[in-house]
Amino acid sequence: MNWIQSLYQTYDNCREFVGVTEVGSAALLLPLSHTTQNAHIEVTLDQNANLIAARVLSKEDQQTLVPCTEASGGRSGSKPTNHPLCDKLQYLAGDFLNFGGTVTSGFAKEPEEAHKNYLALLGDWQRKNPHPKIRIVLDYVKKARLVHDLVDQKIIPVFAGGSDSAEFLHEWADKESEPPPIFSALPAGNSPQDAFVRWVVAIPGDPEPHLWRDRSIWESWNEYYGSTQDFVGLCYVNGEETTLAEQHPAKLRHAADKAKLISANDGSGFTFRGRFTDNDGLQTCGVGFEVTQKAHNALRWLIARQGRRLGDQAIVSWALTGQSIPDALVATDDLFDEEDDFLNEGLNPGESSIA
Known part of the structure; x- marks a missing residue:
């Protein structure tokens, strides 16, 4: 495992670059248990958990560092696992369904599940490892009025008829007038209901209101998430008994890259069907959670920073x-x-x- 050991060591050698965007480069060495997403809407809350501003993000300003779990970091399919803090409206907005929002098909039998799962994870984080800004976001989300407020802020367009009875406007049909900015911010074919939201929390005297840049948020999430992991075994990279990874990161060559260097047995879907019969993967080698996070983050950073591309090859x-x-x-x-x-x-x- 020389390649993964080398990448693991590279991350530790370059830890001063974690979370730092170098001048002239979009490469970012991620903190552990974090990923990047393109956000479309930025919501600003005050210290009393009130929405005081919102804006649509230009494509140049969309890349956002967000906390993630193993499952959400490589999510795909019809029932994607929610991120713990920043995510799409179907997870964040308690009033999403009131505006005619359509959840991904895996949630169709219980449309409220996506939002409930988000609230449960954010709430558990705040209970077990409290942070004042996470509490503010949680208090606001519990009000179940995010879409309502975004309509009032003229960020989300709806059918006419008042925001309480209105529905998401999925496309702009008027060719004679300029569409609302949200349509330009979204990928082609997406509707405003698919928008990804990031948070700003404005507290007087606090030097960093942008949650994706706040190192105390990174550390709070890492401490909480580490406390929830209990799959322990021998890491074949560093030779230590430690928390093992159950899934390994994707998004190595680009944000939409679903290919993985290390896969695992599937009990359903059969993305990969190996020859092992156990449920925990211990019939083959184990890789520590911290090791795989550091190694994959280092490789992703190196490819973006100094890699050469030949088609899909990096x-x-x-x-x-x-x-x-x-x-x-x-x-x-x-x-x-x-x-x-x-x-x-x-x-x-x-x-x-x-x-």
Whole structure:
């Protein structure tokens, strides 16, 4: 497992870059148990859990760091697992169904389940590892008026007739007039009911109201989520008894990438059907939760920061020492021409890791 060990070590070596966007680069080294999502709406709450502002986000400002679980970080299918804080309206809005919102098909038998699951996870986080900003978001969400407030703020367009009886407007049919900004913010084919929401909490004297940039929020979530994990075994990467990963991250090459480097047995769906018969995967090797999170986050960051792409293939080279190394795709003759430069830096040209 040299590749995963190298990536794990790379994350630890570069931990000062966690959560930092470098100048001129969109690459982001993620904190543990976090992912990135494109948000479409930003909601600002005051210290009393009242919505005081909302805005539609331009495509350049949409990338948002959000806490996630193992299940939500790689979610897909007809019944996607909710994120714990920022998510789509079907999870966040208690009045989503009142405006004619349509949940994903897996929730069709119990449409309220998506919102209930979100409230349960956010509430459990706040109970077990309290944070003042999480409490404010929870208090607001419990009011079940998010869509109503977004309609009042002219963020979400609805059929005419008053916000209490109105329904989501799914497309803009008037070709003679400019559509509301939300239609430009969403991916093609999506409706305003599909909007993803991120939170700002404005507390007097607090230096960081943007929850996705607040390190205390990252730490609070990591502490809470770590306390909920009880699948313990031998990690074959670091040789320690530790909490093992039950699922492994995706989104390595880009935000829509569902391919995984490490898969697992399925009991349904049969995405992967292995030869092992146990339910916990211990008939094969185990990988620690922290190890797989760090390794995948490091690889995702390296690909975005310095990777080379050939269609769907991504190639990246790096040195654990942080020293300069040859371009992985440079012509052999050119590499030999540069050999003296690398030797002068004290680096063997073969000293690199390639994934």
